[in-house]
Structure formats: structure tokens, C-alpha cells
Amino acid sequence: MTRTLNLTLPLTLLTFTIVSAAAVWAAEPQSAPAEPDNMQRIFNGTDLTGWDGDPRLWSVKEGVIRGETTAENPAMGNTFLIWKDGVLKDFDLRLSFRCTASNNSGIQYRSKHISQGNPRNAWVVRGYQHELRNELNLPSVAGFIYDEGGRRGRVCLVGERAVWTEDGKKEVAETLITADEYKQLFKLDDWNDVVIRAQGNHIQHYLNGRLILDFTDHDPQGAFREGILALQLHAGKPMWAEFKEVRVKHLDGE
Numbered sequence: 001m002t003r004t005l006n007l008t009l010p011l012t013l014l015t016f017t018i019v020s021a022a023a024v025w026a027a028e029p030q031s032a033p034a035e036p037d038n039m040q041r042i043f044n045g046t047d048l049t050g051w052d053g054d055p056r057l058w059s060v061k062e063g064v065i066r067g068e069t070t071a072e073n074p075a076m077g078n079t080f081l082i083w084k085d086g087v088l089k090d091f092d093l094r095l096s097f098r099c100t101a102s103n104n105s106g107i108q109y110r111s112k113h114i115s116q117g118n119p120r121n122a123w124v125v126r127g128y129q130h131e132l133r134n135e136l137n138l139p140s141v142a143g144f145i146y147d148e149g150g151r152r153g154r155v156c157l158v159g160e161r162a163v164w165t166e167d168g169k170k171e172v173a174e175t176l177i178t179a180d181e182y183k184q185l186f187k188l189d190d191w192n193d194v195v196i197r198a199q200g201n202h203i204q205h206y207l208n209g210r211l212i213l214d215f216t217d218h219d220p221q222g223a224f225r226e227g228i229l230a231l232q233l234h235a236g237k238p239m240w241a242e243f244k245e246v247r248v249k250h251l252d253g254e
Contacts, residue, residue: 027161027174029181030211032195036092036249042083042229043246053081053123057233067105067233068240077120078148080230082113089226090251093196096244097132097142098189103239105132106232108148109196110224125230126150130196130205132232132241136186138179142194143205143212148232152222156215158182158205163216164223177212185210191244199251201225 042050045063058067058081069075088109099105111127126149133142143158156162159182161174177185185208186192195206201223205213217223231243 027176030176032206032209032211033092033197035094039092039094039247039249041245041247042085043243045244048081050083050085051081052084053231054079054121064242064244065231065246066240066242067231068238069103069233070238074238075121075233075235077124077235079121079233079235080108080123080125081233082123082125083229086229086248086250087226088198088229088248088250090199091197092249092251093229093246094194094248095246096191096193097241098191099132099134099241100239101134103234103237105234105239105241106130106146106148107132107194107196108228108230108232110198110227111148111230112227113230114149120235123230124149125228125232127224127227128155128203129232130194134188136183136188138182141182142186142192143207145203145205145213145215147222150222152219155217155222156203156213158212161214164219166218166220168219174214176214177210182212185212197251 043065047060056073057069057075106129108125108127108129111125114124114126129146129148131142131144131146135141139157141158145155147153147155159175159177160172161176162170162172164170193208197204201217203215204211
């Protein structure tokens, strides 16, 4: 006996399926929020007052913070320039950076200065890191969250709207930017603008005015709610990284 299968789906169900898939893979671009009033400028453009790092490697040149390693003057392990005049809890941080493609750098936030346990140098920092690179091809680009000194590695990649669950799983709900869009957004060998916003366990990274990462962290051990700000020089191949217009607004109580 021949049977005929009815493969017809209700129109409303079919429409919902298509719309849902589109939401996951083609999110509308989201712009960075307007800069808050009365942001605190924490780099004076002249010297490293308020900051502490290896004086062999960090300086101010032509009005910008410059970290540089060479074959003759290497970093002894990853090393950081630490902001000494405050801690970050809920905040809006804005700055511009550029760096060489020979190595990578980073912006540490809500992090911890490690001074015990025989660290490689006096400026070891662990915690959330906004990765900085001079690269165009996902996933190894500027903007992802790295667990510096921790167990989770690349916690949230550029383009992901993701949640880290209490049982240690990452769930990605949406794609915020494609590989081709990132190539158009990032300014290779030039200054790029970064905005980092953190409120509670919700973190957002913006690059050149566009949201590139949205992360909610429910990890009972790895989630950080407050800590220091620092800038990274990575061990290994000689490199340089520069930073300017560093400013922050504390959002506590909003």
C-alpha cells in the first residue's frame, strides 16, 4: 500500500523557524552608547603618574603610553602596567590602542595583582583580559575575552553573545559580527577605539563604535566582580603597544 507523507508545516511555525535562525546568525549591528559625562582621565599624556610597571619597558612618547620589548630587553613573562589609583567594579572604560603584529597585548580589568608565589616579575596580573592584536582574521583578533592566568582560556570570542553557565558550559545565543564585517571594522596598523562596559556579571566590548562581544558570566569561581586595571606586554617575540585617551566612568549604583 502506498502512503503519502504530509510534509506541510503550519505557516506560522515555518515563519518562526526562519526568523529565529536569522536572529542567531545575522544580528543587527549595535552601536556603542554615548560617552558618559564627567569621565575620569587616568593618563595625563605626559608621564606615568598613577601607573606602575617595569621602567625598562614602559614609557610615555609623543603623548601616548608605549610599552616595548626587544631582543636585548625582553619581558620576563607577561608583564603589565598597573593603574594604581583605583579599582574597577561596574564601569565604562574607553581608550585607543595600536600595536605591532609580531605579538599580542591586552587590557586587564576586574583583575588581581599577583605578588605571592614567586611570580615571574613584579607586575603579574590575572583575570579578565580584553585581547589586543593587530590582526584581521577571526578568531585571533582584538576584542575577545581571555582568562589571563586562569583555567578558561578564551572565555568569549569576538562576535559572540554568550552566557557562561553555573555548571561550566558556554552557550552562544547570537552572532554579532561576521568575519568579513570585522575586516571592514578593524583599522590595521592604526589606532582603534575600545569601549568596555561591565555591570554586574554582564560585560560588553565595543570596537570602533560597534558591539563585538556580549558576555554574561555565571561561573561561580571564575567570574570577577571587581579588581584592577592594567595594560599588557606579552612575553616572547619583540613587540610594542601604544595607548592613549584612557578614561573611565564608575557606574556603581546605576
